[in-house]
Amino acid sequence: MCRSLLPSNIHTYTMTRLKLHLYLVLVLILQANNGVVCSREDECVEVGFARSAGSYLHQGYEAAKEVMMGRWREEEERGVPTYADLTPLLKNVTRAGQLLEEASKAIILILLLALYDLTVTRAGQLLEEASKGIVALVRKTRVGKRCIGDWILRGLEKHVIPLINLDKPLGEDLGLVMSFRCLVGSPYPNVDGSCVNQESPDLGSVGSKFLRLQPATVSKDGFSVRGSVREGDGAALPSARDVARLVRKHIKKTHTTHTFSQWGHFIQRDTFSIPESPLSEDVDCCTIPDGEDCAPIPIPQHDPIHSTLSCINYKRSARAQAILGHRESMSLVSTYLDATPVYGPTDKVAFTLKTGYFGYLK
Ligand SMILES: *[C@@H]1O[C@H](CO)[C@@H](O)[C@H](O)[C@H]1NC(C)=O
Secondary structure, three states, X not given: OOOOOOOOOOOHHHHHHHHHHHHHHHHHHHHHXXXXXXXXXXXXXXXXXXXXXXXXXXXXXXXXXXXXXXXXHHHHHHOOOOOOOOOHHHHHHHHHHHHHHHHHHHHHHHHHHHHHHHHHHHOOOOOOOOOHHHHHHHHHHOOOEEEOOHHHHHHHHHOOOEHHHHOHHHHHHOOOOOOOOOOOOOOOXXXXXXXXXXXXXXXXXXXXXXXXXXXXXXXXXXXXOOOOOXXXXXXXXXXXXXXXXXXXXXXXXOOOOHHHHHHHHXXXXXXXXXXXXXXXXXXXXXXXOOOOOEOOEEOOOOOOOOOOOOEEOOEOEOEOOOEOOOOOEEOOOOOOOOOHHHHOOOHHHHHHXXXXXXXXXX
């Protein structure tokens, strides 16, 4: 009945820094429950965010902020990672994403701990011993039926909480409040894709996150690379090379010329370019597969293309989420078909290629 109190999938990095905080929460809960810590056999419990998470949210955010600010200071001192692929603003965008991810993890951890009490209460156990504060929490959190972990994550996302709302001064310091220069009446869209849509000027522009047609499929902890559903327990998915080989087997070959692949490449370069995570900069993920943001792709024997390699040094993308919740990616070029490979992705590049703002190509 009674198992380990802490979920096993919590990031150890967050853990150590949160230790003191959590210890206090833990002691409170243990005391309230007369020292009995029960497992949550039924992983679905009543929990919500609209009214509940206030103090937990800020507790988690503050703990994560402390960790991340320390990390950024270290990065500046050591000059590693260099964030070389990102402009100063995009460096700040991805740092904000890192902070929001750590904050989400910390909030989930704190809420999971609080939920133990919720389950106990629901089972009608030890209700009388429970402290007034915890009973109040239980009342406040009854917003709907949700399951733990990834559901908490979805709850966080549903009540969209952008960094700028969590922490206005930091948001401003990071320059995340963009001021757009939409030239009213200009016949041309901006090179960086901003202002194409006047109502959402940043839609599809450089550095904005991709939109999703489907909700994100999150891993068990909500942040790592997702595992197999069929195999259970988040077992690793088959190598992307295996999948590619299988898919290719079933594709009917049509006759195309070389222009087809060249044009395809051109369109791809025009519509998206996703930067790798700076946190795995200069890391050989094939030798350090557990490195931060590493997602190396093993190459099966007899691979038709990469027969001499055993692994592709593949990395996860730079974070670009602006709200608490799962990771999102950004694009380094506008997502419109606007001839980015010809003009470049930003004004800065475009000005080296053109004669003036409305000018012809040199
Ligand atoms: C990035 O953030 C730093 C503070 O960490 C700030 O000084 C700098 O101006 C920001 N850069 C941009 C382009 O907003």
